[in-house]
Amino acid sequence: MSGRRLRVRFRSVAILVLAAGLLAVLAPGLGAGICEEAFVRCFYDPDIIQFFNFMGSGGIYCALGYVFCRTYVEPILG
Amino acid sequence: MVLPKLMFAAAVLAVLAVGPDASLAPTFHPPKAVLSLRENLSIGRLDDDVLYQWTGLAVDRAGNIYVLDMMDDLLKKFDANGNAVGRAGGKGQGPGEFLAPRLLDCSDRFLFATDQNVMGIMVFNHDLEYLRLIRTPFPVSHLAALSDDRIAVKGLSLEGENAILILDGEGKVVRRLVSLDRKPGWLQDSVSFASDGRGGFLIAYLFQDRVERWSDTSTRVWAKAYFGGEPVATEKIGGFALPTETCFKDVSADSRGFIYVLGGNRAKHPGRDIIVLDSGGSLIQVLTLPEPSHCAYIDRQDRLYVRGNDGMTIRRYEIRYE
Numbered sequence: 001m002s003g004r005r006l007r008v009r010f011r012s013v014a015i016l017v018l019a020a021g022l023l024a025v026l027a028p029g030l031g032a033g034i035c036e037e038a039f040v041r042c043f044y045d046p047d048i049i050q051f052f053n054f055m056g057s058g059g060i061y062c063a064l065g066y067v068f069c070r071t072y073v074e075p076i077l078g
Numbered sequence: 079m080v081l082p083k084l085m086f087a088a089a090v091l092a093v094l095a096v097g098p099d100a101s102l103a104p105t106f107h108p109p110k111a112v113l114s115l116r117e118n119l120s121i122g123r124l125d126d127d128v129l130y131q132w133t134g135l136a137v138d139r140a141g142n143i144y145v146l147d148m149m150d151d152l153l154k155k156f157d158a159n160g161n162a163v164g165r166a167g168g169k170g171q172g173p174g175e176f177l178a179p180r181l182l183d184c185s186d187r188f189l190f191a192t193d194q195n196v197m198g199i200m201v202f203n204h205d206l207e208y209l210r211l212i213r214t215p216f217p218v219s220h221l222a223a224l225s226d227d228r229i230a231v232k233g234l235s236l237e238g239e240n241a242i243l244i245l246d247g248e249g250k251v252v253r254r255l256v257s258l259d260r261k262p263g264w265l266q267d268s269v270s271f272a273s274d275g276r277g278g279f280l281i282a283y284l285f286q287d288r289v290e291r292w293s294d295t296s297t298r299v300w301a302k303a304y305f306g307g308e309p310v311a312t313e314k315i316g317g318f319a320l321p322t323e324t325c326f327k328d329v330s331a332d333s334r335g336f337i338y339v340l341g342g343n344r345a346k347h348p349g350r351d352i353i354v355l356d357s358g359g360s361l362i363q364v365l366t367l368p369e370p371s372h373c374a375y376i377d378r379q380d381r382l383y384v385r386g387n388d389g390m391t392i393r394r395y396e397i398r399y400e
Contacts, residue, residue, distance in 0.1 A: 033322065036315050043318075064194055064217045064234050067268050067284065068180065070324050070342075072133065075349040075370035076388045
C-alpha cells in the first residue's frame with residue numbers, strides 16, 4: 001500500500017474513531033444515528049447557517065447533506 | 079494467514095451473493111426472463127491509488143467511464159477497459175474545482191457534475207475540460223442528462239418547487255414534470271430518477287415506498303410500492319421530523335425495458351438488493367450484490383455499475399438474460 005493511500009486510510013480511520021467517540025458521548029442524549037447527528041450539528045453550526053442564510057438557502061444545505069449521508073455514508077459506517 | 083482466509087471468504091461471499099434472490103417475494107414465480115450478473119470489470123483496489131471514495135458515475139456511448147471522487151475532489155476518466163485516461167478538477171472553489179463532488183451524468187458531448195456547495199451544474203466536455211456553470215436557484219439533489227441541451231434536475235427545497243425540472247443548456251426551465259408525491263414531512267419528495275429510454279421517466283423515492291413511471295406527456299403511467307407501502311419512520315430531531323429509513327436509492331433501465339431499483343434500509347439486504355421490474359412495474363426478480371452500493375447505473379450496452387470496497391472500487395457487471 002502506497003504512502004498516500006496509507007495516509008488517506010489513516011485519516012479516514014481517525015475521523016471514524018473520532019466520530020464514533022463523539023457519538024458514544026452524545027448518543028444517550030440524542031438517540032440518533034450518525035446522519036441525524038450530522039444534520040443536527042450542521043443545522044446548529046452558526047458559521048454554516050450564517051453563510052447559507054446569506055445565500056438564501058438556510059437549512060437546505062444541511063438537508064442535502066442528510067440525504068447524501070443516508071444514501072452514501074450510512075452503508076459504509078453501518 | 080489472515081489475508082488468504084479473508085480473500086477466500088470474500089470469494090465465497092461473492093459467489094453466493096450475486097444471483098437471483100426471491101427475498102422480496104418468497105412465493106413469486108419469475109416469468110421467462112431470468113437475469114443474472116457476471117462481473118467483467120473492476121476499477122480500483124484496496125492497495126492502489128486509483129479511487130478513494132467515488133460518488134457520481136457516468137458512462138458515454140463508447141463505454142468510457144467518468145467518476146467523481148470526493149476524497150481527492152477529482153473528476154476521473156477511464157476507458158472501457160478500466161485504464162485511467164484523464165483527470166480534472168481538484169480541491170477548490172474556482173471554475174471546475176470541487177469541495178464536495180456529488181452527482182454526475184453525461185450526454186453525447188458533455189458531462190454534468192454537481193458539488194454540494196455549489197448552486198448549479200458544472201459542465202465539462204468528454205476531454206474533462208471545464209466549460210461553464212449552469213446556475214440553479216436551488217441545490218441540485220438529483221440530475222439526469224437527457225441530451226446535450228436538456229437536463230432533468232430535482233432541486234432540494236423545503237416548501238418550493240415540487241417537481242422535476244427540465245432545463246436547457248443555459249439553465250432555463252423548459253418543462254416541468256409535476257406532482258411528485260410529497261407526503262407531509264421533510265424530504266419526503268427526495269427522489270432519484272432516470273430516463274426510461276423511451277422518452278419517459280422512472281422515479282424512485284428515497285423516503286417513500288414508491289416507484290413511478292411517467293410517460294413523455296408528463297402523465298404518470300403507474301406508481302407502485304414494493305415493501306408493503308407503510309410510511310417511513312421519522313424521528314423528531316432538533317425540531318425536524320427526519321425520515322430515518324430509506325426505501326430506494328437509485329433507479330435505472332436497460333435497453334430491453336427492464337427497470338432496476340436499488341433498495342435502501344427497507345430491503346432485506348440494504349444497499350445490495352436490486353429489484354428488477356418489467357416495464358409495467360411488475361416484479362421480475364431481486365438481484366443481490368455482494369456489497370452495498372449507493373448507485374446502480376446501467377450504460378447503453380446494458381452493463382451495470384455499482385460500488386465496491388466502500389467506494390474504492392467500481393464494479394461493472396454484464397447483465398445476462400437467460
